[in-house]
Amino acid sequence: MRKLNASIDRFAYRHPNFGIPNLMRFVVAGQAVVYLLYLFSNYGAISFLTFDLAHLLRGELWRLVSFVFVPNALRPLTFVILLSFYYFVGSTLEREWGTAKFTLYYLSGMALSVLGTVLAALLTGYHGLTLSNAYYLNLTLFLAFAVLFPDAGIMYMMIIPLKAKWLAWAYGAFFLWDLVKSAMAGNIIGIVIPLVSLLNFLVFFWPEMMDFLGIHTQRVRHQSSHQTIQFKAAAKQQRRKEAAQGYRHKCTICGRTDADFPDLEFRYCSKCAGYHCYCQDHIYNHTHITQ
Incomplete structure (x- = not known):
């Protein structure tokens, strides 16, 4: 993992022009357009953007990318809050890392979300398993933000002031609890998709995780x-x-x-x-x- 992490840093250093500048601006604009389409029709009108293995095998390749434009929330106020928040988080990460590294992080998160869905579909035999939005991808964005800016202030639910690290710990606890429940219930989908989808966070922050766990023996x-x-x-x-x-x-x-x-x-x-x-x-x- 450490070698892979170092390889990513070397690639980003050697290819500063790689990537999509202001990537989150395009993601936010795409979600806004899709949300308007939803408001003037219904969810069925935007279902062609979600990803599943069955439609991919039929040649609908755009679904490999289009699922990131499906809103995480459909209530207007919640949608605006989440969209603004993840635009802020993603833009901050791009300024901190540079366009190349942030684009790698985002694209790898997209690829792993798709891979997790495909693996779960193959293991369960249900090819219609749907990846309906970028929930886990957005979660990796927030976790990255919390590691880099642990003391950043966040207004949870627009009311409760919290530090990013506290909210990240809460998300982590719920994430582990969901994994335990899925394991106890034999829910393969609830295990495979979350674990695979968050692998990019594990790779990009491997040194920080090892330092946090106190694994310094080799160093x-x-x-x-x-x-x-x-x-x-x-x-x-x-x-x-x-x-x-x-x-x-x-x-x-x-x-x-x-x-x-x-x-x-x-x-x-x-x-x-x-x-x-x-x-x-x-x-x-x-x-x-x-x-």
């Missing part, structure tokens, strides 16, 4: 290992040599330096014995030096 072992101590000693020697060199960084593989290629990114590998520098093309693609 402490690594910091006190002979290889790490050797790396730090070699780093001190390298800094003393920098004053006598015409460059600061030189790739061990290709020999390029920061003096010749000032726009090139260089990093040092802590898994190699000694103090070895690599350019951005070789830092993740080299054989570790052991002696």
Whole structure:
């Protein structure tokens, strides 16, 4: 999980132009249009936007995406409150993470919601199982917000002032209770869909979850290992040599330096014995030096 989390961060760093800027604005606008369609007709008129395996197998591919535009609530006041809240949450996450990482988070949440529904449909044999809105996807947005901004104030039901972390703990408790009830009742749907749908939150916040649980053993072992101590000693020697060199960084593989290629990114590998520098093309693609 930690490697996957690091891969996501690397991808977002290397591809800052990836993604859809102001993604939540499009989601909110789409939900507003669908809600108006519902008001002037009925729920049956927007059912073609929900997802289920049976219709997907008939070639209705738009359902893979369109379910996010189906409103979570149909009462006007509740709809407006929820729409405003999740627009605020999503926009805040995009500003904090950047467009690339937020888009990855949202798209992976969409994909996992669909995957959870498909798995539950296959396990139960009921291909008409419907994913009618983005409830779990929106839940992952809020949980991400609560982790990043735990002390942010939220007016629950527009009346009760709460901190984001308190509301997140409450959601977490209800989520676990629902899983327990589903397990006791043998409800496969109630187990598979929630667990799969929230996997993107687990992946994106794996380091924070491990830190919260106090799982630092591997990190402490690594910091006190002979290889790490050797790396730090070699780093001190390298800094003393920098004053006598015409460059600061030189790739061990290709020999390029920061003096010749000032726009090139260089990093040092802590898994190699000694103090070895690599350019951005070789830092993740080299054989570790052991002696």
